[in-house]
Amino acid sequence: MIKINNCPVCGSTSLRSYIKTTSQMHHDDSLFNFDKCNKCDFVFLNPRLKFEDLKNYYSSNYLPYRGAKAWGKFEWFVSQSQKKLDLRRVKAIKDIQSLGKESVILDIGCGNPTFLKACQQKLNCKTIGIDFNDAGWRNQLNSFKKIDLRVGEVKDLPADLHPDVITMWHYLEHDYNPIRSLKSLKKISKPSTKLIIEVPNFNSSSRKKYAKNWAGWHTPRHLSLFSPKNIQLLLKKSRWNISKVFTYGTMDPYLLYWMSEMEKKGIDWDKNMEEEFIGFVFGMIKFFPFKFYEKKSSLGIMTIIANSK
Numbered sequence: 001m002i003k004i005n006n007c008p009v010c011g012s013t014s015l016r017s018y019i020k021t022t023s024q025m026h027h028d029d030s031l032f033n034f035d036k037c038n039k040c041d042f043v044f045l046n047p048r049l050k051f052e053d054l055k056n057y058y059s060s061n062y063l064p065y066r067g068a069k070a071w072g073k074f075e076w077f078v079s080q081s082q083k084k085l086d087l088r089r090v091k092a093i094k095d096i097q098s099l100g101k102e103s104v105i106l107d108i109g110c111g112n113p114t115f116l117k118a119c120q121q122k123l124n125c126k127t128i129g130i131d132f133n134d135a136g137w138r139n140q141l142n143s144f145k146k147i148d149l150r151v152g153e154v155k156d157l158p159a160d161l162h163p164d165v166i167t168m169w170h171y172l173e174h175d176y177n178p179i180r181s182l183k184s185l186k187k188i189s190k191p192s193t194k195l196i197i198e199v200p201n202f203n204s205s206s207r208k209k210y211a212k213n214w215a216g217w218h219t220p221r222h223l224s225l226f227s228p229k230n231i232q233l234l235l236k237k238s239r240w241n242i243s244k245v246f247t248y249g250t251m252d253p254y255l256l257y258w259m260s261e262m263e264k265k266g267i268d269w270d271k272n273m274e275e276e277f278i279g280f281v282f283g284m285i286k287f288f289p290f291k292f293y294e295k296k297s298s299l300g301i302m303t304i305i306a307n308s309k
Contacts, residue, residue: 024219043202054221096165110149113136
């Protein structure tokens with residue numbers, strides 16, 4: 001385990017233990033501690049697993065890697081939902097950047113790279129995805145053969161890459177050194193490069209409702225839990241210029257509520273998810289009215305748009 005003595009965002013040594021949670025989406029009853037910075041309110045896993053040990057929590061049975069196939073006979077319905085999410089993310093890019101055939105979209109922590117496939121189809125540009133392993137695509141190589149997929153870390157990206165858009169869809173909370181990664185991305189960016197970050201929002205109603213069962217902890221994979229105040233501080237220290245901060249994102253906040261309910265229930269995340277589908281849909285219908293409030297008060301997700309210049 002790696003112990004951290006200074007806040008990774010503001011550097012303060014004034015830290016306190018905030019909460020202890022068990023691992024999520026994994027067969028392990030070990031307790032993990034999250035500290036909170038008394039100065040900037042940043043919440044982070046402390047101590048944290050060594051990188052090589054954390055890889056054990058990203059097996060091929062990990063639900064996000066299994067994707068729609070995890071839902072058995074309901075696979076088609078879930079795949080359609082994923083396509084809609086990918087298209088919302090494509091639209092988010094179109095809203096902030098003009099792209100051509102030679103433009104480059106770089107997705108950090110691409111996992112199962114359906115988003116990049118949607119970018120190719122809808123934006124007709126170059127796409128690059130990087131993740132620390134290939135578990136998200138190794139069994140679907142034919143589906144993603146036109147995408148430049150790489151195994152590595154942000155620091156491994158070449159200096160001459162110069163992407164037009166960099167996306168981090170629920171990646172930054174997994175990063176061992178977010179300020180170093182953001183600085184590295186700034187160095188390879190053009191003055192016109194746009195950065196989109198979507199992360200769980202610690203300062204949200206779902207976190208307050210579910211406490212230790214909140215799916216946003218995603219223990220021990222999520223190392224950082226941001227709120228608007230400290231993620232803006234992090235970006236400024238990394239020399240990115242923030243243009244917009246939203247209290248919502250492309251991901252349906254209901255997913256955080258549902259996963260949190262499943263954590264309370266203690267389900268086996270490795271199983272075929274068919275038996276959970278009907279309850280998932282009914283819950284989504286009941287949750288729908290709450291979405292009208294997400295632009296005023298975060299339900300669990302936030303998005304930050306930043307410029308390189």
